[in-house]
Amino acid sequence: MNSPSEFEQNEKIKTEIVGSAEEGARIVAREIAGLITNKNSQGESAVLGLATGSTPVPLYRELIRLHRKDGLCFDNVITFNLDEYYPISSNHQESYRRFMQEQLFDHIDIPPEHIYFPDGSIHREVVFDYCRQFEDAIEQAGGIDLQILGIGRTGHIGFNEPGSTRISRTRLITLDRVTRQDAARDFLGESHVPRHAITMGVGTIMEANRILLMAWGESKAEIIAKAVESPVSESVPASFLQEHTNVSFLVDDAAASRLTRIRYPWLVGPVEWHNDLNKRAICWLSSKLDKPILKLVDEEYSENGMATLITDQGPAYPLNIRIFNKLQHTITGWPGGKPRADDSHRPERSEPHPKHVVVLSPEPGNDMLAMGGTLERLENQGHIVEVVYMTSGSLGVPDSAAGKFAKTLVEAAQGLGSDWEAQVAYAKSIIEKIENKDQFGSDSTEIRQLKGLIRRAEAREACNECGIDHDHIHFLDLPFYELGRYRQFNLGEKDITEVEDILERFRPHQIYITGNRANPISVQALCFATFEKAFELVRRKASCHQTGNVWLGSKSPWHQACNVWLYNSDEHRCLPYEIDMAVPLSPLQFAQKEHAVSQHQSQCFQTEMKTKRDRETALLYDQLGLAEYEAIESFQRWSPS
Numbered sequence: 001m002n003s004p005s006e007f008e009q010n011e012k013i014k015t016e017i018v019g020s021a022e023e024g025a026r027i028v029a030r031e032i033a034g035l036i037t038n039k040n041s042q043g044e045s046a047v048l049g050l051a052t053g054s055t056p057v058p059l060y061r062e063l064i065r066l067h068r069k070d071g072l073c074f075d076n077v078i079t080f081n082l083d084e085y086y087p088i089s090s091n092h093q094e095s096y097r098r099f100m101q102e103q104l105f106d107h108i109d110i111p112p113e114h115i116y117f118p119d120g121s122i123h124r125e126v127v128f129d130y131c132r133q134f135e136d137a138i139e140q141a142g143g144i145d146l147q148i149l150g151i152g153r154t155g156h157i158g159f160n161e162p163g164s165t166r167i168s169r170t171r172l173i174t175l176d177r178v179t180r181q182d183a184a185r186d187f188l189g190e191s192h193v194p195r196h197a198i199t200m201g202v203g204t205i206m207e208a209n210r211i212l213l214m215a216w217g218e219s220k221a222e223i224i225a226k227a228v229e230s231p232v233s234e235s236v237p238a239s240f241l242q243e244h245t246n247v248s249f250l251v252d253d254a255a256a257s258r259l260t261r262i263r264y265p266w267l268v269g270p271v272e273w274h275n276d277l278n279k280r281a282i283c284w285l286s287s288k289l290d291k292p293i294l295k296l297v298d299e300e301y302s303e304n305g306m307a308t309l310i311t312d313q314g315p316a317y318p319l320n321i322r323i324f325n326k327l328q329h330t331i332t333g334w335p336g337g338k339p340r341a342d343d344s345h346r347p348e349r350s351e352p353h354p355k356h357v358v359v360l361s362p363e364p365g366n367d368m369l370a371m372g373g374t375l376e377r378l379e380n381q382g383h384i385v386e387v388v389y390m391t392s393g394s395l396g397v398p399d400s401a402a403g404k405f406a407k408t409l410v411e412a413a414q415g416l417g418s419d420w421e422a423q424v425a426y427a428k429s430i431i432e433k434i435e436n437k438d439q440f441g442s443d444s445t446e447i448r449q450l451k452g453l454i455r456r457a458e459a460r461e462a463c464n465e466c467g468i469d470h471d472h473i474h475f476l477d478l479p480f481y482e483l484g485r486y487r488q489f490n491l492g493e494k495d496i497t498e499v500e501d502i503l504e505r506f507r508p509h510q511i512y513i514t515g516n517r518a519n520p521i522s523v524q525a526l527c528f529a530t531f532e533k534a535f536e537l538v539r540r541k542a543s544c545h546q547t548g549n550v551w552l553g554s555k556s557p558w559h560q561a562c563n564v565w566l567y568n569s570d571e572h573r574c575l576p577y578e579i580d581m582a583v584p585l586s587p588l589q590f591a592q593k594e595h596a597v598s599q600h601q602s603q604c605f606q607t608e609m610k611t612k613r614d615r616e617t618a619l620l621y622d623q624l625g626l627a628e629y630e631a632i633e634s635f636q637r638w639s640p641s
């Protein structure tokens, strides 16, 4: 193992930052393949501890690829899965057992009798003995050679929630509120998420010879930093891994973003100060000392690891003013640019006016939640706004919402006489299909269509609240989503073509999109990847066209003139130093936005309270000494890499 660099000194677990989840998956898969081959040559079994969740999906895809293409054989592999919800039947759509079958076991040649899995359907009275037998089985297999882990937002590994002890063994546990909220989308509502789970204990996991923990996406950044850098504590069970002698974390850039070496590099080693870093460091100092930027003094810089900044670029006051002005200039009530105004310090250029604006929303509602106020501004300031819903969002609609809709249709139709027979028959068939469906079984095409229609209706209502006309609302229903399920989506050519067509059709001056730092197999991240590919294709085509079909790699005028703005997602909210455009909302505008968001009624189980983030952003700006607003919607500039 290489010794840690100066920047990694305060990391107590070896943490490798990889370019993407796919790259991380390849590294881990190679290690697994090496272990299997090695054990095979010694006539022994390779014993793997496996995890579920979206994190290991790219790894399982890579293992399947190695099996198919390189003939990696799983004959001598024994697996123990970490955990399972309780109670749950193994064929339940959300059971971990079913997940593993679909994601891995059904596609490789592992003998079924080599698969050990906590059974979520056993009787409560026998759980205790069952867990002991599970531990015995691990021991009889010779212990776990390599344990794969993801991490929950609470810092759990397996389902060892905060409070789990270092010596805990396989047992029945009660799930944490945050964990159940995180699973609410899969189970279509928090109330459907099982309250318990059976999990290997921290002690069980720590006995593995080698442990690899993976984490992708910004929602894991905070907990990764805690697990790696904070003292070992029961409140972050993953921090126990600091005491293991052969553990590595593999994280992508987004999940690494809160490690000190990435976020506050000046605290751990020499840095070259530049505008962005100055802004980040000064914002950090201001919030650390709870003092507005303009009141920071030289000594405070020096006493807080920023002496070289003050030496290079001080004294403090003009430096403070420079950064204050930069932040100040992000604030604008004119997200589409202010016509005929001096735009040298504005986030968006003033001309042309009006602009053609395309807002890409991965699922209906993402747009409204993050930028409902901005949408309304753009529309009112005369821009031509096209809202494009990339997926139908049907998977996010609870059966109860679809059933309610169908029942209303029956009632309305029956009250209005016999002309409605076809509608009654249709609505009744939906109700029947929902009632006969296994709890959380797959939706039939008809149910998905209806759920998609419900989201369309909600999206139209919400857009209506912002003054956007129905002719400017577009539904792409991208095939990757229509043909898939959460964690099982696969992007195809057609997805990209659809988005490419939209870009070609509108050739917008501004694009709004989200999902660039999300978990790579989430809907938002896949939609962003689709956009990125489509944008690149349009760019290439335009340039080829201009140069007689020779790709020169230069930007076409259309792209030079198009500003792409990233809006916040569930997983990512810009911090003040990351914000390039801050659109403040008055109390009335904020109330209107909340009303628009509330039109997404089928989503009320997961959207509640998220608008409060706009208020938090406003508070952060206020604390830095900027103006105090009711709420702020924030955006980051994006350009193709």
Ligand code: GLP
Binding pocket: 051, 052, 053, 054, 055, 056, 082, 083, 149, 150, 151, 152, 153, 156, 157, 158, 159, 179
């Ligand atoms: C669940 C599982 C964990 C997993 C975690 C993170 O709680 N029990 O083993 O690591 O979810 O899930 P995801 O990878 O989907 O973020």
